[in-house]
Amino acid sequence: MTDAAADHTSDPLAGTNSDMNQALVFEAIADKIPDNLLLTMDGEDFTYRQIDDLANQMGHLLKANGVEPGNHIALYMKNSTPHLAAIIASMKIRVAGINVNYRYTPAELVYLFNDSQSTAVLVDSEFAETMAAALPKLETVKTLFAVGGVQEVLATAAAEAGVAVVDLDAEMPKQSAERDFEQARGDDKWIVYTGGTTGFPKGVQWNQSDYYYACLSGGNPYGDKRHSPAEVAEHINPDGGFRVVVSAPLMHGAGLFTLLTFVNLGGHLLMFRDFDPQTIVETVAERQGQLLVFVGDGMAVPITDAIVANKDKLDFSSLFMVASGGGIWSKATRDRLLEVLPNIMTRDNFGASESGNDGELAITEKAELTIPSSAKIGLIDESNNPIAPGSEEVGYIVRRGHIPVGYWNDPEKTAKTFPVVEGRRVSILGDMGQIRADGTIVFLGRGSGTINTGGEKVFPEEVEQALKAHPAVHDALVAGAPDERFGQKVAAVVSFREGQHASFEDLTAFLRESLANYKVPKTIVDVPEIRRSPAGKADYKWAKDTVAAN
Numbered sequence: 001m002t003d004a005a006a007d008h009t010s011d012p013l014a015g016t017n018s019d020m021n022q023a024l025v026f027e028a029i030a031d032k033i034p035d036n037l038l039l040t041m042d043g044e045d046f047t048y049r050q051i052d053d054l055a056n057q058m059g060h061l062l063k064a065n066g067v068e069p070g071n072h073i074a075l076y077m078k079n080s081t082p083h084l085a086a087i088i089a090s091m092k093i094r095v096a097g098i099n100v101n102y103r104y105t106p107a108e109l110v111y112l113f114n115d116s117q118s119t120a121v122l123v124d125s126e127f128a129e130t131m132a133a134a135l136p137k138l139e140t141v142k143t144l145f146a147v148g149g150v151q152e153v154l155a156t157a158a159a160e161a162g163v164a165v166v167d168l169d170a171e172m173p174k175q176s177a178e179r180d181f182e183q184a185r186g187d188d189k190w191i192v193y194t195g196g197t198t199g200f201p202k203g204v205q206w207n208q209s210d211y212y213y214a215c216l217s218g219g220n221p222y223g224d225k226r227h228s229p230a231e232v233a234e235h236i237n238p239d240g241g242f243r244v245v246v247s248a249p250l251m252h253g254a255g256l257f258t259l260l261t262f263v264n265l266g267g268h269l270l271m272f273r274d275f276d277p278q279t280i281v282e283t284v285a286e287r288q289g290q291l292l293v294f295v296g297d298g299m300a301v302p303i304t305d306a307i308v309a310n311k312d313k314l315d316f317s318s319l320f321m322v323a324s325g326g327g328i329w330s331k332a333t334r335d336r337l338l339e340v341l342p343n344i345m346t347r348d349n350f351g352a353s354e355s356g357n358d359g360e361l362a363i364t365e366k367a368e369l370t371i372p373s374s375a376k377i378g379l380i381d382e383s384n385n386p387i388a389p390g391s392e393e394v395g396y397i398v399r400r401g402h403i404p405v406g407y408w409n410d411p412e413k414t415a416k417t418f419p420v421v422e423g424r425r426v427s428i429l430g431d432m433g434q435i436r437a438d439g440t441i442v443f444l445g446r447g448s449g450t451i452n453t454g455g456e457k458v459f460p461e462e463v464e465q466a467l468k469a470h471p472a473v474h475d476a477l478v479a480g481a482p483d484e485r486f487g488q489k490v491a492a493v494v495s496f497r498e499g500q501h502a503s504f505e506d507l508t509a510f511l512r513e514s515l516a517n518y519k520v521p522k523t524i525v526d527v528p529e530i531r532r533s534p535a536g537k538a539d540y541k542w543a544k545d546t547v548a549a550n
Contacts, residue, residue: 017228025219026055028232029264036266054177058082059093065164071096073097079272082168092184096191117140119140123146133157145166192206192253213356216356219264221357240268251534254351277299282314291319300330322341347360348360354404354430373441378397379434380396444459463492463521473496492547494526
């Protein structure tokens, strides 16, 4: 069975409206504030009505070319207006969108398209050659929608593979902008593919209703959830919502979660095709951005550098919150930002493709990351038994309530990641932690990356935080390297700030001030740049290969 929906059971914590679908929510908002700005993409403005019309035209184009409810379509694009329109259109016509990392090689694309059983691909013209190289090995793709023109290399490869090519730019304007689709439903599916930086990416399959409540905070991240499209629209301020500068790509779960969350508050989203820190901070100042959102230190460090460099040139007075989600935002980077903008609020959101938005991470003076006590968050041991508050035992963090139906086309991994604990399906996030007596969970790090050195367990995130606190360090990743005596040793790859450097001896002496000796890296590799995904996610496979080679 390829669809895990049969294993989905109701949860008393979920309790809410099972008919919720983001397409219906979006339409209700567009009807409430049609002429308000929704999107600024690289300086070009679009209203809610314009994006709704584009999504309707996109939906009609997809349907006219064989895309049917229940199909999967891959969105192989950078940030753009067509990308956003395609996301909303997919939901409107009851199709699951498949997010695609645009840095993938042809072999990685073949795996993703075949694993997801995508029947169509929307592809940016700049990726025509890579798409063309993947085409001969694709098993289910029948149609390509070329965004930005049909490149000759793509047309030739598609013809040889028997795949149709549609010039989206030429054909979409001919389509109707009417909303005459079959009504979207709460049990329609949406799929979020994981980053795949520690192995093959997996498709996390959500019911739309659960996606709305878990990933999009039930239409309101700051209070009571809203249980109908009309209720969401009722709370929209006609004068406009927050101006939110979103740095992340739409192909990353955190980027899309953020965008749709603020759409549901009637917000004005400012986005960019490519990640350029200088352009981002200039946009904050020029367009009077109120919130700035990014993914972890991979984006936070260069954005903070740009803010520091422009603190006396640009006006950041409109900015009242800076938030991160989808990656670790180190205390050192946050403190550096607060030195320049001491009056802003900071928020570090905790979540995953397998759980949605789980709330805010707090950071202690000791740089510990903690998750507030909640009925929806808990801790279990390796046998899936709950760990009682106050125990010093390290366990796996789990989420209860609105969770995915499972991994697409993978019942074995679904059973492992979404087991039944005390009669209720849970999502095991893969993150490790400890639970204090008051229910607060101390976040330790990703279990799959834990380093076992002579029986001692080391979480890379803890060592990375300590490394980034050194003034010369720009970015760092920590991974295990083979060791004859201890099995594994702690190793790190480090990039330094421009014009700065620190020796191995200096770094290890600095680390020993805050870390036990067994946690201090025995190897530190100096690299020009840390490899991360376009969304700033760490590439731990590259880190392991790098330290193993040195």
